[in-house]
Amino acid sequence: MIEAQVLPTPTGPLTLLSHEGVVVAAGFTADPHQMFLRLPSRLQAYGLRRVEDLGHPAQAVRDYLDGELTALDSVALTQPGTPTRQRLLTALREVPAGTTIGYAELAERAGLPRTAARAAGAACAQNLIAPFVPCHRILPSAGGFGGYYYGTPVKQWLLTHEKALAQTSVL
Template sequence: MIAAQLVPTPVGPLALLAREGVLVAAGFTADPTEMFVRLTPALQAEGLEVVDDLGLAAEATRAYFAGDLDALDAVPVSQPGSATRKRLHAALREVKAGTTVSYAELAERAGMPKTAARAAGSACAQNLIAPFVPCHRVLPSSGGYGGYYYGVPVKEWLIAHENGGIANSM
């Protein structure tokens, strides 16, 4: 069974979905089924149950939004993808709060040639576990914020929060 919990945040509810204590999806939505339908068919076959407390993932979420910017790093995550995508997602988790990288830099950190920036962009676009796999920390080298699955205002807010530009409101 996939367990889901909604955690309120300053930028809207964050749906957390976990299987046996490992986060398999997270996203800024009030409807956990929006994240559930993005899971693999095998995980969807397990069903979805909304619970009151997912434990570590929920605690880490509250701590992160209260100012402990490293809290999300302790939560185990698992998402599908090719070996390349998994390397890019692992490299994303190494980008520390308060810093940003370009898509080319992310590819380089994943041990891939700089020409793999497009693959880095694709890995960010397909990321199912935001902000635990912090694709919001990747910015285009041409400037600006680029896109974000949950909207650029959420990405801007997260980056400002991590840079100390927002008073804690949790």
Template structure:
């Protein structure tokens, strides 16, 4: 069984999915089902059940949005994938609040030189936002306006907010 709840945050609803004490889904949506259908097939087969609270997982997210930028560091996560993808997501989780990296830098941190595209794919497939902080990855080319933030599944405005929150809360 997968337990699901929706947490209200300063940038909109955040759906959280938990299984066996680990966060398996987190995303800025009011519909946990949107995350459920994107899960790894081994998890997607499990029933989704709504709950009002996920205990420590909920508290950690609330603390993060209240300014404790390290509150998400101890949240257990589970995202099944290839060893390469798991290495990239582990390297991504090690990017500290207030810090940003490029896709190439993320690949290098994972020991996968010249795998910037794979780093981009791992970010695109990340289902545990903001705990696995794909919002901290920026394109090397930069850009103007919101384009300087690059892609983010939940929109560049949310990515900008998260980066600003982490920069000003430090």
């Protein structure tokens, strides 16, 4: 069974989906079914049920919101993708909170040539586990916030939250 929990956040509800204790999807929506439909059919075959508390993943979100910016890093997760996409997703998880990089740099960090910036953008666009896989930390080289599946106001809130807390922890 895929278990779902919806958590309140300052930028709107965050839905977490978990299978056997591993997060398989997360996103800023109040509708678990919306996230469920983005899962591969092999996971959809398990069905979906709402639960009161997913345990560690839910606590990690609360801790992150309370200022522990590395809390999401300890959560087990999995999502589908080619070996190249998996390298990009791993590199995404290694971008520290409070910092941003461009798509070309993400590709470089994944050990891919600079020309793979387009693949980096596609990996971000198809990311099923926001903010655990922090695609919000990737910005276009032309400036601005770029796109974000859950809207640029959510991306902006996440970046502002992280930057403010990262700066205070350095002081």
